Amino acid sequence: MRRGLIGMAALALAASAGPGxxxxxxxxxxxxxxxxxxxxxxxxxxxxxxxxxxxxxxxxxxxxxxxxxxxxxxxxxxxxxxxxxxxxxxxxxxxxxxxxxxxxxxxxxxxxxxxxxxxxxxxxxxxxxxxxxxxxxxxxxxxxxxDTTALANGTGAAVVKSGGKTWFFLTADYAFGYALERDVSEVVKKAGGTVLGSVRAPINTSDFSSFLLQAQGSKAQIIGLANAGGDTINSIKQAAEFGIVKGGQKLAGLLVFISDVHSLGLERAQGLRLTEAFYWDxxxxxxxxxxxxxxxxxxxxxxxxxxxxxxxxxxxxxxxxxxxxxxxxxxxxxxxxxxxxxxxxxxxxxxxxxxxxxAMYLFEVKSPSESKGPWDYYKLLATIPGEEAFRPLDKGDCPLVAKN
Missing domain, CATH: 3.40.50.2300 (Response regulator)
Structure with missing residues (x-):
């Protein structure tokens, strides 16, 4: 009898702990x-x-x-x-x-x-x-x-659709930058655009001058920034110092975070189009x-x-x-x-x-006059369903996916 009671108690404890x-x-x-x-x-x-x-x-x-x-x-x-x-x-x-x-x-x-x-x-x-x-x-x-496919299908596609047909990439010199340049280039070419060239910058460099001068010299309508974080912030700031945007070329921040916009300020970042999976508001x-x-x-x-x-x-x-x-x-x-x-x-x-x-989302950074307060930085342009944003399952060469 005692053994039976102990066994029942053990089963009860196991059941209360979770499934099985x-x-x-x-x-x-x-x-x-x-x-x-x-x-x-x-x-x-x-x-x-x-x-x-x-x-x-x-x-x-x-x-x-x-x-x-x-x-x-x-x-x-x-x-x-x-x-x-x-x-x-x-x-x-x-x-x-x-x-x-x-x-x-x-x-x-x-x-x-x-x-x-x-x-x-x-x-x-x-x-x-x-x-x-x-x-x-x-x-x-x-x-x-x-991922880089979603960024390409969001920001890259939107920029081409709005008239940005010729591109030059300023690319972070490691796996992320290469993938982002590759995926955006595919979207640009598929939409009838042209990639004129690219230059690779070391990660976490403080001086983008030589790379920006090459991008400026390409005469491309769009300079695609295939970088992130501090590199994106510094390249945008230095592009302003070189008068690149005032000269008629446009920057496409291919991976921009709300922390980047906060660091740049709306005066510098206004008008940037960007793709995100989330926005606080x-x-x-x-x-x-x-x-x-x-x-x-x-x-x-x-x-x-x-x-x-x-x-x-x-x-x-x-x-x-x-x-x-x-x-x-x-x-x-x-x-x-x-x-x-x-x-x-x-x-x-x-x-x-x-x-x-x-879902992924295409946003545009607000102007200072449009912002109603701290961290009010984005206006929503489009919602992109996940099936449209990310690469089709059978196109990625993942060995876990069965081939038809």
Missing amino acids: FAQVSDDVVKIGVATDMASLYADINGPGAVVATQMAIDEFGGSILGKKIELVTGDIQNKADVAATLGGRWYDSEKVDMILGAGGSASSIALERVAGEKKKIFLAPDPASSDITGKLCNAYTVHWVY LNDKTRDFSKRFAAKFNGKMPTMVQAGFYSATRRYLEAIKATGTDDADKVMANMKSGKWDDPVFGPSYIRPDGRNMH
Whole structure:
């Protein structure tokens, strides 16, 4: 009788812990944020990414299935070798269950490879390269927020449609820049435009003068800035000093974040068209999240990447709760099992290639006279359904996608 009562009590405890028998490795769910904490992308992700991730953890009360959720952070310095080393140590020695990040495309691709080899989950809100869900895809990586294809189909297509037929690219000299130039060039040519040339600038350079002079000398109508963060800000500022826009050429910021606009100011940034997955003032849900984020982060509104850290963490924890385990294969299967209404990105689902699908938005930066107050920077021009924004599933050469 006593053995029977003990057995019944054990079954009751297992049932209360979650679906089936709850199984959490090492009695803790450990999440790692690996991102750029202090360099040129730190305003895009950085400390704000940590805040956003912690917000999602706090919404679960800091625990799940009766086990503590632990957050660890690391600075990958936008270096592929640093990201790979950190990822390997976290997954192996420190028993991190899921990593979010990891800065620029090159460092994220390095960590993606580690996740695939270790069969551990990697959710990537930071990077842009569409190769992450293309030829480099694996079963344990989800590209969460945006990619170079979506930027091309948004900003690139809109600029060509408005008359920008000849292009010259100022491109960041690493994986992200190459992918963005490639994807935008395809859209430009498909729309009947011409690419006159390109120049590659080192990441985090302080002097864009020689590169801008080459772009100016091309006489292209559009100078496409295939860079991001501090590089975008500096190239726009220095282009103004050279009188490039006053001379009749136009800049196309192919990856511009609200933090960039804030740094530039509306006087410099007004009229820029840009593609984002998120804007704080888009609807009631985005406003609610953003105001809570700002209260914890010095009054700053979140970038789409920081919103992605929050969204990805929530979805991951929801999958653990639903499956009753932190087993990577079971959690990933649940995450990919159907659609959900995301609090910041709206209706979403994850494709077999690891592309998180949701709407993208084409915005134009307001003029100073149009802005009604702090962070009131964008006006919405178009909503682009995910199926139109992102590359078709069968066009990316992802080995996980069956060929017809």
